[in-house]
Each structure stands twice: as structure tokens, then as C-alpha cells.
Amino acid sequence: MKRAPTESVQAAAGRRRREASTAEILAATRRLLSAGDPMASLTVERILAEAGVSRATFYACFPDKHAVVGRLAQESLAWREEVSSEGLADPTVTREQLETLMRAVVGHWRANRPVLAAIVELAEHDPAMRAAWRSAVEEIASQTASHLRVRWTDSADAPSDIDGVATALTWMFERCAHQLAVDDAGAETVSLALTEILWRTVTWRAPRRAR
Template identity: 30%
Template sequence: MTARRDDPQQGELRERILEALHELLRERTFETLSVAEIIAAAGVSRASFYFYFPGKQAALAELVRRAVGQGHEAAQPWLQAEQDPREALRAGVDAGAELWLRNAAVLRAIVESWASDPQLRELWLAQMATFTDAAVARIEADEQVRVENVPALAASLTWTGERLYYLAACGVAPFDDRRVLVDTLTHLWVSALYDG
């Protein structure tokens, strides 16, 4: 009898693969990992791995999409414009820092790999564009903000955040101090949008 994709046991195999990759990324770089190592760590067959993922890039992509989804949740206080924008930005930046710390291995892997792999490049540029697009919409709707070239500013702030969160996830000072990270990113956003 052939198993179906919506079979709970099959879903468990998929999650085991993703968990194994996540754990391996805590110790190794993505480029040094092989599918065989992921399969061994997950305790699944090669057929099971390829049933769900055409390659290790697709498995990483799933982990990245999950982390990015959490990132959009973290940004909601500012995007929804339901509280003071400066306080909402600080809350969102702090939630972003927490997200990057929880998902450091996965997010380091995508940041370190996207430039050299076409699939991962497309994925990461698209994921980052979702943050930029959300920031553009929020900035354009905010009557307190008076800036020119909103798309360029939003992209600059989004990519600056990506880099500083990445440095924090790698334990690079001074951004390994969460307070410094949050203060710095909040200052950049608030200065660019509200104090300019």
C-alpha cells in the first residue's frame, strides 16, 4: 500500500528531515552538508527525503520560509499602526532579534549561501522583498513620514537589519549584545522615518 503525502506518519518523516537539517546547521555550514548526512541524522531513507524535497536547498527553503513567516508576525505592531510608531518599531526590532536568535543556524545558512546558489538567491531576495514591500506600504500610509524615494529607503533599512541581525547571530560584537542591537536598529529606523 502506497503512503500518501497527507498521511500523519509521512508528515512526521518530513518534519524529522527538517529538524535534522536544523540541528546539523548548528554545527556545520550549509555548503558542507550532504543530503546523505541529513538522511542519516533524520533516520529516514533516501526515497523519503526525495519524496518531500528535490534537494537540500528545498529543505533549507522550507525552514527559511517558516522563519520569515515568524518575522512578519514580529513586525505587525509597526505595520498595523495601532500604537506609537517609535514604540512599535522598537517592539518589532526586539522581536526580530529574538527570532534571529531562535533561528540563528537557519538564517545564517541562507545569508551565507544565497549569493552562490541560484535557487537560494531567488528565495532570499523574494523573502527580503516581502519585508521591504510591507515597509513601503506602511511608510507611504504614515502621514508623519516625509521622505523621498520610499522604496530605496525601505530596502536600505530592511537590508541593514538583515546584516546586523546576521552579525548578532554570528556573535559579532557589539551586536552580540541584544540591547545594543535593538537600540542601534531602532535608532536607524526612527531617525530615517520620524526624526529627519
């Protein structure tokens, strides 16, 4: 039986250098975005200066600045796995639990706002980023729809189009977080507003007809 080829010492060292350089480039780009640099003025030259790497090193790790932001997008969008919305499926969920969930989701957005804002900006004119962002948001919408479907199982009050409701709620969150959660006060307002909307959505019951 043939053994799988092992990585040479030289190749392993090269891989580690690329990984370290990649991490430096990502960290430098995140710092620049966090300092308020708009995506339009974020050049490879500025990233090189901030990261302290050579142009050759940069291009060995990334083809362009868009790829750097794309990688940051993947990391920043990990919140969809870290923050669960399973509470939406729980028929005993309380308003306080939904409020905690919304504060966690909006808080994560606030913590990653510089990168997420750059993603949204880039998605407006970059088809690849737009597709990636839409795919990520639609994945969250699909997850939300699954939870709502469980919650409304055998309910006569369930919406006829649960997928549509989940999609609208998810994109509403994306727009509210992006446009309104620009500071702590805005984040709190958005958290409480989304809690109210979700609570009224999942607890709504059709009025009984008078006999």
C-alpha cells in the same frame, strides 16, 4: 452530481508517512545547522544518519539537501508575518514601542540564526535560493514602505522616495542581523542601534528657515 473522489486508506497512510518523514528530515537538518554545521559540509548522508531515515525515504520527500534548506527557509521566514511593523505607521508610536518591535524582530532572527545563516550562505551561490531570499526581503521592504507612506501622508517632510528608504532600511536590518547579532550582546546592540535609526527616521523634521 458527482462526488469528489475520496482518498483511499492506503493513500492516506502513505501521505501520513511522508509527512512524518518530512518532519523528521526537517528537524534533523535544523539540529545539524544549530550544532554549527556549515552548509558546505551538510550532506544528505549526515541528514539521513541524524534523521534515522533511509535514502529512498529522503528522496521521496526532497530532491536534494537544497530543497530541505529551502523548506526550512519558508518556515523561518514566517517571522515577517509574526512580527508586525505596523507601529511605523502610527504617528503616536513611542521610542519604547519601536525598541520592543526591534527586540522582537532581532530576537526571532537569533532564535532561527542557524537556518537563516545557511539560507544566506546558500543564496550566495544558488540562484534559486538567492531569488527566494531577495523576494522575501523585498516583500518586507514593500510592507515597511506601506506603513511609512501612511505615517508620512500629507507630511511636507516625507522623503521623495519612500520605497527606496524602506528598501535600504530592510536590507540594512538583514545585514546587521546576519553579521552582528551572533550572540545575546550583539543582538541587543543591533536592536538598540536599529531602534535609534528608525526613531530618528520617522520623527525627523526639516529645520525651519529663519525669516
